Amino acid sequence: VNGPAIGAGFDLANMADLRIASTQAKFGETFLNLGIIPGDGGAWFLQRLIGYQRAFELTLSGRLVDASEAKTLGIVLEVVEPAQLAARAGELAARFAAQPPKALRLTKRLMKLAQRMELGDFLDLCAAFQGMCHNEPEHQEAVKRLWAK
Template sequence: MTDSQANTETYVNVDTTIIPLPCLTDATLTLESRIATLTLDRHDVRNALTGTALVDDIVAVAEWVNRCDAVSVLVITGAGSAFSAGGNVKDMAERGGDFAGDVAEVAERYRRGIQRIPLALEAVEVPIIAAINGAAIGAGFDLANMADMRIASSRAKFGETFLNLGIIPGDGGAWFMQRQIGYQRAFELTLSGRVIDAVEAKDYGIVLEVAEPEALMERVMEHARKIAAQPPKATRLTKRLMKQAQQMELKPFLDVCAVFQGMCHNEPEHLEAVNTMLEKMANK
């Protein structure tokens, strides 16, 4: 992206309402039919998350989504041949950029840099779908695993390759992947550092579906449109429940369910949905 494109505020018209989009530097963002699509747009470096402004862009979009009631689904994909190549290996070799300094300096740079992504995406209130158009390597693989659903191009490759470079998954990948596919498989992929194709990723449960490259975004949008057609406030509450269910005991979780259900029953969208269903039943 050129300097003239950076930090330019844009707007979209949604249901006659003008909505400002966040200012992005190395990514693009669109909003249509309640679906926000974030495209990582540094294909010159295979959408590396370090040495670019992509960390700031991803965090800005995550925070914006939570403030924007016009969004029901967030899709994340990459421009070019890669979804994301993760860290910039040239910077690692030169001990520059995000990888410069002593232990304390590097640790602080991780906290203020790439580790902002998992915290921001874990807090996103709407469903996130990763459209994995190409290689998702290292932190790029971890970024994909931060989504709620993953649909991959048949050209996609996946690798938790940190150990191959003598480092560990510093962005939280060890936390996310074992929650997706279990400890044993996550352990093997992480310790071997091997790269797998989309078919094996589907067999492991890493991705939900594999599509041909030209059909990837349409398949992703089919899923996104189904979710976006659901009552939006109940959709956000449902995602919160799904996340909390991973961490709570049953009894306190049921208490949360009861409160959320009370909120839903008092929302106009609930009655609208009920009346729509009754009309369909009457017309059968």
């Protein structure tokens, strides 16, 4: 985020798995200021991101937060200078893309499902996904490298 993410723009940003902001970013759940509700998912996404109490305060006050406060609240992962934003996002993307594709895909799915599953069911799913990954060449090669050390 390299500028204002306000109202629907803020909600859209909060739908992403990760957010990096430049020092120029501003964030706000400002719907109430306009006499309307956050009707595009903002009330759902924001409280899952930063907790009910903080989301409630931001939503009802309609105040803007700068990038530094957004990092403190947990809205963004990092804050960088504007000129570094694209490069830093690219670094993170490259790091994730270098992970074994199947394990990466299943891990992302687990992270999302964990938010709405009971622990026992979640652990069963983890065991199934782990079994799927054990037969992947990337896992077998990684184990060989580990034992070679």
